[in-house]
Amino acid sequence: MTRLVLFDLDDTLVDRSAAYRRWAAAFAAGRDLNPADLAVLHDVDLWQVGLFTQLSRIHQHFAPGEDADRFWESFRDHYPRYNRCEPQVLRGLARLRNAGWTIGIVTNGRTVNQTDKITFTGLAHAVDGWAISEEVGASKPDPAIFHTAARRTGTDVTAGGWMVGDDLVADIGGGQAAGLNTMWLHHTRPLAADAPQPTRTAGSVAEAIDSIVANASVS
């Protein structure tokens, strides 16, 4: 049995919406913003509109004369620093390690941004390895990126293990295709019947870790 747990990064180990709110607060700081400006910044549900769409709105509202690509690049240069890994998540990862589990991160995104997030949040010291789609050359749900992540932790997925994530296609479907048990972080969303069905569901990373450690015989 492989005591391996792979985690997704965005909206699993780190809260993307919270990072956005911190960035938006910094963006607003020092600016004389009226209520309409603040609404553009804060009245957003990233689950609904997506980060790219929201940034496009902000660009059009605050910097319509600025080159869109440059605006987006500036955001991406700074945004990773606004990500945090909550203490209860770091404690959960430490608990997993103490229980003998190997831990990896498998994430889709740009190498520079995702590496910065993993570093700035302290996750680099809390896990045994990671794989980022841009540098791997394969994105979730392609099983290849899960195999790469596992290999970098010094293990492999052929004897089982877990994939924990919030995306049913990328994380759950991909994890299954790689031969892993899967834990879906539902974030209060319903589980669609026609989506990949996870082995288990959890409301938080801490709950997911509790479930894995308490029922290790399943893996």
Ligand SMILES: [Mg+2]
């Ligand atoms: Mg995610």
